[in-house]
Amino acid sequence: MDKIRIQGGKVLRGSVEISGSKNAALPILMSTLLTEQECQFNRVPHLQDIRTTIKVLAHLGTHATPDFSSHTLKLHTPEITSFEAPYDLVRTMRASVLVLGPLLARFGKAKVSLPGGCAIGARPINYHLLGLERLGAKIELEGGYVIASAKKLHGNRVAFEFPSVGATENLMMAAVLADGETLLENCAKEPEIVDLARVLRAMGAQIEGEGTEQISIQGKKSLNGCNYHIMGDRIEAATFLAAGFATGGQVTVEGVDPESLEAVLVKFEEAGATIVREPTSVSLISNGRPKATNITTLPFPGFPTDMQAQFMTVMAVAEGTSLITETIFENRFMHVSELLRLGADVVIRGHSAMVHGQKSLQGAPLMATDLRASASLILGGLCAEGETWVSRVYHLDRGYENMETKLQKLGAVIERVRSSEEA
Ligand code: UD1
Numbered sequence: 001m002d003k004i005r006i007q008g009g010k011v012l013r014g015s016v017e018i019s020g021s022k023n024a025a026l027p028i029l030m031s032t033l034l035t036e037q038e039c040q041f042n043r044v045p046h047l048q049d050i051r052t053t054i055k056v057l058a059h060l061g062t063h064a065t066p067d068f069s070s071h072t073l074k075l076h077t078p079e080i081t082s083f084e085a086p087y088d089l090v091r092t093m094r095a096s097v098l099v100l101g102p103l104l105a106r107f108g109k110a111k112v113s114l115p116g117g118c119a120i121g122a123r124p125i126n127y128h129l130l131g132l133e134r135l136g137a138k139i140e141l142e143g144g145y146v147i148a149s150a151k152k153l154h155g156n157r158v159a160f161e162f163p164s165v166g167a168t169e170n171l172m173m174a175a176v177l178a179d180g181e182t183l184l185e186n187c188a189k190e191p192e193i194v195d196l197a198r199v200l201r202a203m204g205a206q207i208e209g210e211g212t213e214q215i216s217i218q219g220k221k222s223l224n225g226c227n228y229h230i231m232g233d234r235i236e237a238a239t240f241l242a243a244g245f246a247t248g249g250q251v252t253v254e255g256v257d258p259e260s261l262e263a264v265l266v267k268f269e270e271a272g273a274t275i276v277r278e279p280t281s282v283s284l285i286s287n288g289r290p291k292a293t294n295i296t297t298l299p300f301p302g303f304p305t306d307m308q309a310q311f312m313t314v315m316a317v318a319e320g321t322s323l324i325t326e327t328i329f330e331n332r333f334m335h336v337s338e339l340l341r342l343g344a345d346v347v348i349r350g351h352s353a354m355v356h357g358q359k360s361l362q363g364a365p366l367m368a369t370d371l372r373a374s375a376s377l378i379l380g381g382l383c384a385e386g387e388t389w390v391s392r393v394y395h396l397d398r399g400y401e402n403m404e405t406k407l408q409k410l411g412a413v414i415e416r417v418r419s420s421e422e423a
Contacts, residue, residue: 001391001393001394001399001419002393002416002417002418002419003389003390003391003393003396003416003417003419004378004381004389004393004396004404004414004415004416004417005387005388005389005414005417006363006378006381006382006387006388006389006390006412006413006414007353007386007387007413007414008144008361008363008381008382008383008384008385008388008413009052009167009364009384009385009386010171010245010247010382010384010386010411010412010413011247011248011249011411012148012244012249012250012251012382012407012410012411012412013244013249013250013251013253013256013410013411014136014251014252014409014410014411015252015281016253016406016409017073017251017254017406018232018233018237018240018253018254018255018256019043019045019046019047019173019232019233019236019401020042020043020044020045020071020176020197020230020231020232020233020237021045021191021192021230021232021233021234021235021236022045022047022049022050022230022233022235022236023165023190023192023231023233023235023306023399023415024192024195024196024230024231024233024319025041025045025050025053026049026050026053026093026095026098027095027098027166027169027173027192027196028041028051028195028196028199028228029044029050029053029054029057029073029104030053030056030095030173030198030280030309031097031102031173031199031203032057032062032075032077032109033057033060033077033080033102033103034079034102034105034106034173034176034177034200034203034223035063035106035107035203035222035223035224035225036077036078036181036222036279036401037073037076037223037224037225037393038074038075038076038209038225038226039076039225039226039227039228039272040072040073040074040075041072041073041074041075041227041228041230042071042072042224042227042229042230042361043229043230043232044066044068044071044072044073044230044412045230045233045334045357045401046068046071046401046402047346047397047398047399047400048394048397049087049093049095049398049399049403049423050073051238052089052092052093052171053093053095053096054066054073055089055146056085056093056096056278057077057087057099058089059074059080059082059084059085059086059089060077060080060081060082060083060084060085060099060103061077061079061080061213062075062077062081062179063075063077063078065154067299068159070225070308073385075279080103080106080107081109082109083103083107083109083110084110084111084112084145084253085097085099085110085111085112085113086113086114087144088210089390090112090113090115090125092115093146093231093232093398094115094166095165095166096113096115096124096401097112097115097125097128097146097166098110098166098169098170099175100112100128100132100146100148100174100255101128101132101169101171101172101174102169102173102174103148104132104137104148104149104150104153104174105153105173105174105175105177105178106177107150108152109149109164110146110149111145111146111147112138112148112150112283113121113144113145113203113334114144114145114146115271119250123256123329124278125146125166125167127160127161127164127167128164128166128167128170129146129148129163130158131167131170131171131174131184132148132153132162132170132171132174132400133159134156134157134158134183135152135153135154135155135156135158135171135174135175135178136152136153136154136156136178137149137150137153137174137360138150138202139325141247141366145260146273148326152179153174153175153177153178153179153197153219154178154179154180154332155175155178155179155180155181155182155183155217155218155219156182156183156208157182157183157185157371158171158182158183158184158185159186160184160185160187160188161183161186162186162299163169163186163187163188163189163213163299165188165190165192165193165299168184168187168188168193168195168215169188169192169196171184172193172196172197172200172207172210172215173196173200174218174248175219176200176203176205176206176207176217176219176220176221176223177220177222177223178217178219179219180219180224181216181217181218181219182217182219183214183215183216183217184214184216184217185213185214186279187209187210187213187214187215187386188299188300189211189213189214189300189301190214190299190300190301191211191231191234191260191300192231192258193210193211193392194210194211195230196210196354197211198210198228199226199228199254200223200253202226202227203222203224203225203226203345204220204222204223205217205220205223206218206219206220209337213352215332217306219370224240224310228264229296231257231260232255232256232260232262232280233256233366234256234257234261234304235306235372235399236253236265236399236400236401237253237256237261237282238307238310239307239375239379239400240253240406240407241264241268241282241308242251242268242307242310242311242313242314242379243263243288243379243382243410243412244271244284244286244410245268245271245284245286245314246290246313246317246379246383247286247382248288248289248381249286249410249411250283250284250285250286251281251283251284251410252281252282252284253282253283254280254281254315255280255281255412256281256282257280258279258281258282259279259280261282261299262395263300263301263303263304264303264311265277265282265305267293267295267303267311268284269285270291270293270389271290271291271292271293271314271318272287272288272289272290273285273286273287273290274287274290275414279380282359282398289317289318289319289359290314290315290317290318290319290337290357290359291300291318291319291320292315292322292355293315293317293318293322293324294323294324294325294405295308295311295324295325296323296324296325296328297325297326297328297359298327298328299328305326305327305328305329305332306372307371307372308324308326308332309332309335309372309376310372310375310376311324311334312324312335312339312345312353312355312376313335313339313344313376313379313383314379315355315357315379316339316344316345316346316355316357316358316360316361317357317358317360317383318355318357318362319357320357321355321356321357322354322355322356322357323352323354323355323357324352324353325352325353326351326352326353327349328415329350330351333348333353334351334369334370334373335369335372335373335376335377336348336353338366338367338368338369338373338377339376339377339380340361341365341366341383342361342362342364342366342380343360343361343362343364344358344361344380345357350352360383360384360385361380361383361384361385362384362385362386363371363384363385363386363387363388364384364388365389365391366380366381366386366388366390366391366393367390367391368387368390368392368393368396369392369395370395371396371398371399372399372400373394374392374393374395374396375396375400375403376392377390378390378396378403378407378414381414382407382412382414386398388399393416397399
């Protein structure tokens, strides 16, 4: 297994090109199951989760033509050869459950393994299933699988108990081919939902209200192919800005809409950084050590849970004590015990973590536990004195494209040590 070695203490300066958004790309690629025509995408990030999505789609019968050097991908599903997303694929990537909506809508049948728990929490899919039942699907659970069927889905009103990102996406994809009108209420408003709606519209779907809590969809008989450019990854962008801030540097992220990360930018400002917003880029200029700032994770437009761990690393070297409260996932403080190994002072009390900022951290061997936690450990290594090793970086590779190369461009001393190179 690859590891990452960091020689910390370098101030990061410069500009970095942000990749296409992983969380936008996953549902968008799944949505191509809705049409028998070819779809082409640009700015597809070269990530493990994208390769897994292609495997899931290929298993169902999709012809996939990726060209990762140009970040393009063609997907074409003239017909289906299987209705099943098997456990082996779903267990490595929960977002595989997003095939449920499109398969049901176009073929009236889907069998998808229940994703089970993951490091950051139980993450059930009850909102997805209740919503699909409201559109007329019959849902059965058998041998760890969800078996869903419907002769034809029918539009209906679906009010989500919680604005779940995945459930909103699954229901949008189901409703675009259902008979009649669907009204989705208490929807997630994340920018990735807006990107999915744009793709579906490019395929001929009739959707209104994406980005608000109410989305209305008029079902169509069929959809056509599309050619679409995926949005920039707001979490990757915010992570690089956090790296600049934690090391006392100055970083510009290019190719991202500043509005998509406004909640994080406001917190960087509160912590003392200067932020310059341009139409498609953001710069962060540190003004000395960050100042302690409290955050609470919330659904969009609140502070994203996917930036909680990285923000904690910034607070670990801030002046003063900050309170970080996680309200979205029940077990998302796995990075804390690793940050302690760098000399951070963090105390967990239920859903909150009290972070007493330190003047400096010291390098140590660390182990990544999940995707965003691994980014927080890389950030910790960048601002720690001496050498840090981060193992299990396959978590990082699920969601960050060439992170170490991009950090090197900003002046970090960081390298990937392939398992074959280790002594
Ligand atoms: C998506 C993102 C993930 C992000 C999360 C919250 C993708 C591929 N992943 O995950 O990076 O951290 O949004 O912004 O886009 N829940 C239920 N029942 C359900 C669905 C969700 O109880 O049927 C709970 C979850 O356990 C969690 C909360 O609702 O506690 C939010 O989950 P959700 O918004 O659905 O997250 P995901 O779509 O899984």
